[in-house]
Amino acid sequence: MTSLTERSDLKTSIKLKYSTVTSLTERSDLKTSIKLKYSTVISLTERSDLKTSTKLKYSTVISLTERSDLKTSTKLKYSTMTSLTERSDLKTSTKLKYSTMTSLTERSDLKTSTKLKYSTMTSLTERSDLKTSTKLKYSTMTSLTERSDLKTSTKLKYSTVTSLTERNNLKTSIKLKYSTVISLTERSDLKTSTKLKYSTMTSLTARSDLKTSIKLKYSTVISLTERSDLKTSTKLKYSTMTSLTARSDLKTSIKLKYSTMTSLTERSDLKTSIKLKYSTVTSLTERSDLKTSIKLKYSTVTSLTERSDLKTSTKLKYSTMTSLTERSDLKTSTKLKYSTMTSLTERSDLKTSTKLKYSTMTSLTERSDLKTSTKLKYSTMTSLTERSDLKTSTKLKYSTMTSLTERSDLKTSIKLKYSTVTSLTERSDLKTSTKLKYSTMTSLTERSDLKTSTKLKYSTMTSLTERSDLKTSTKLKYSTMTSLTERSDLKTSTKLKYSTMTSLTERSDLKTSIKLKYSTVTSLTERSDLKTSTKLKYSTMTSLTERSDLKTSTKLKYSTVISLTERSDLKTSTKLKYSTVISLTERSDLKRTTM
Structure with missing residues (x-):
């Protein structure tokens, strides 16, 4: 998960292939026409000689570039979590294409x-x-x-x-x-x-x-x-x-x-009980006269904080990275609306059992009176956390980077909907066997009552993780950077659908032979019951890795910056399909290649 490199002599024409969570590069000799391919969580580059017509391809979580010679007509393609560029010669008509988590440019000649x-x-x-x-x-x-x-x-x-x-x-x-x-x-x-x-x-x-x-x-x-x-x-x-x-x-x-x-701050005296409101990194404030009952609206890309006195029981509310808050008079029942791109936190007293709710990176919260049954709606681009007391068994739910939550009364059967661009986590008690579910960077969750059979839907842009107890053999599933999960009751046969833009990982116990599957930067997974034959579909924009046991000969497959995998049952003959816009690497035993 760090670096896999296949590279020829730099003095001769070289074709380099780097595939890591860092950088996969395929590159020819710089002196001759070079075709470089970088595919990593950082950079995949395919590039020709700069002196001659160059066709560069960068595919990483940072940069994928396909570029021709700058002196001649150049067609550049950058696709990374940073920049994918396809560009022709600047002197001639240029058609540039940049596709990355940073920049995809398609550009013709500036003169033409x-x-x-x-x-x-x-x-x-x-x-x-x-x-x-x-x-x-x-x-x-x-x-x-x-x-x-x-x-x-x-x-x-x-x-x-x-x-x-x-x-x-x-x-x-x-x-x-x-x-x-x-x-x-x-x-x-x-x-x-x-x-x-x-x-x-x-x-x-x-x-x-x-x-x-x-x-x-x-x-x-x-x-x-x-x-x-x-x-x-x-x-x-x-x-x-x-x-x-x-x-x-x-x-x-x-x-x-x-x-x-930047920052919008409303703050009382630090020496007295303080109620702080910060709205920055992009703060939107709508405020009436401070002397009268106020209805505040904060919309920022950074942080909105509402905090009581630190010495007393505190109920903290953070809405940042673009927080929009609409609030009635504090003395009456309040209906709060938070819309931010960072973090919305609602927290009870730290000394007592705490139920934490984080909705950030663009959180929209609509909440009725806290004393009555509440229907909460969170829409944020960062993180939505619902957590019970740390001392007791905790079931954590994180929905961030654009989380939308619709929730009925906590006392009754709840149907939760999370839509976030960051991370949705559902976790049991740490002391017991844990089954973790992360759906982030745009997670959409629809869930019925926890006590009954649940049909979960996660749509997130970051990471979806399903993990068993750490003490036992673990099968990890990561679907992030835009993961969409549809799941039936956990007790029955499950059909899972993951659609994410970052990384999808399926991994067995570390102690046994492991078969790793990474599908990231846009992975779409459709999977049947784990106990039955499974048909997996991965569609991702970054990297798809399938790897056997490290101790045995390994056949590695990297499909990133847009990989589509269709796979039959693991126990039967498998038909794998990888379709990626950046880099696909298939490699045999590491002993036959060079690191």
């Missing part, structure tokens, strides 16, 4: 009409020539841009975990749309009345002309801004990992909305 496509967890760009009408498309966890020529009317579309922009020509009336985990912008011409909309993990802006009354809307993990004209009464809305502000005139009664990646 260019069509750029970026798709990564960072940035996917499709862009035409800047001199001609350009249509740019960015789709990544960072930025997806579709943009026309700046001189002509431009329609830009950015969709990434960073920024999606749709924008017309700045000189003409422009309508920009940014949608990313960073920035989604829809913007008209700055000279005319502009309506800007930014929606990303960075910034979503809907903005009119600065000279006229402007209404700006920013929605990102960075900044969502809705703002009127600065000269007139302004209503600003910032929602990003940076800042979302909706604000009236400072001189009049103000209704402020801050959503940023």
Whole structure:
């Protein structure tokens, strides 16, 4: 899980293959035309010689690049958890494709009409020539841009975990749309009345002309801004990992909305009992007069904290990384709504039995009065935790990185729904045999009463783990970075479906011969009852590894950055299908190859 390397002599033409949780590289000689392939949880690169036409392929949790020679027409392909680039020569018409958890770019020559496509967890760009009408498309966890020529009317579309922009020509009336985990912008011409909309993990802006009354809307993990004209009464809305502000005139009664990646703090005196509210890394605040009953709304990408006095029993509420809080008067029954991208924590007194609830990385909570039966809804992008007393047997539930929870009264039979982008964990008492279930990075859970037969559905973007007791032989299943699980009653035959964007691991006891299966960065698993013949389907965007016992000859199969596996019963003849957009490695005994 660290590094598997197959590499020829550097002086001769080399074909390197690195497959690890770190880096898998296939690369030719740098002096000659090289074709590099990197596939790791970090980087898979396939690259030709930089002096000649190069075709680079990077596939890692960081970067997969396929690139031609920079001097000639280059076609670059980056696919990693960081960046996948397919790019032609910059001097000629270039078509760039970046697909990673960071950036996928498809781009033509900048001098000619260019069509750029970026798709990564960072940035996917499709862009035409800047001199001609350009249509740019960015789709990544960072930025997806579709943009026309700046001189002509431009329609830009950015969709990434960073920024999606749709924008017309700045000189003409422009309508920009940014949608990313960073920035989604829809913007008209700055000279005319502009309506800007930014929606990303960075910034979503809907903005009119600065000279006229402007209404700006920013929605990102960075900044969502809705703002009127600065000269007139302004209503600003910032929602990003940076800042979302909706604000009236400072001189009049103000209704402020801050959503940023920075910090919004409401805090009492530290010496007295304190109730702290932090909303940062993108804080959105809507607040009435502090002297009257307040209904607060926080939307940020960082942290919203509501805390009582540390000396007394504390009920903590954290909503960050884009937290949106709507709260009535504290003295009356409260219906709370938290929407953030980081963490929402509800915790009782530490001295007593604690039931913890974390909903972060974009948590949306709707809750009735705590004294009555509660129906909770959590929607967050980080972590939702429900935990009993640590001293007693604990059943933990984590739903984060975008968790949506719908729950009835805890005293009655509950049907839980978790939708999160991070991790959903269900765990029994640590002292007894534990069966752990992790569904994160976008987990959707639908569960009936725990006492009856349960049908669980997990949809998450990070990791789904099912694990038996550590003391006995363990069969581990990891489905993360977008795992979708559908499971029947645990006592009966189960049909499991995992769809995740990170890693799916199935592992037997470490003491016995182990057959490991890794399916990550987008793994889809469909499995029948474990006791019967199983048909497994893995679809992932990172790495799929099947490995036999380390002591015997090993046949390793790596399928990453998009691996699709279909497998029959393990006991019978198996038909495996791996389909990945990055790197597929099949390797025999390690003694026959080089590490």
